[in-house]
Amino acid sequence: MVKVQITKNGLTPFKFIVSTKDIDLINDVDGNKFNDEIEITGNVVDGGKLFNVEGTIKCQKSFICDRCLVQSTENQIHNFNEEVEIQDVDDGFVDITEMIRDTVMAAQPIKNLCKEDCKGLCPICGANLNENECNCDRFVVDPRLEALKNFLQE
Ligand SMILES: [Zn+2]
């Protein structure tokens, strides 16, 4: 659980290093794994009636690229900024576990790619096309075009 102290004086900075367990981050889903040194830095901002918790999460994710199946790691930085309701303050502290987890989870892409323009694997020989170009004929002819070609040749 990650808690920040609510104090009545403008801006109160905080910094934590937490594990995935501390923020209930789901690991090992489809080979995804977050490192266990997630850095959270930010401020509690006293806005008079309301408080704001704002900050940055730095984490590293290990995953298998969806296209080329190579093990990759990526450093991620996510920002958060949320209002805190006074009823959420418990004994001067507010639990930001969910805020942190939701921010990280919502920022994850549907496809994990080692790089944006990953060329993937050759469907014929399985070569990693980022590393070398194989000589397979991957051009699939549209059957309608093929018929037209045959027609023109006759
Ligand atoms: Zn890739």
Ligand SMILES: [Zn+2]
């Ligand atoms: Zn090939």
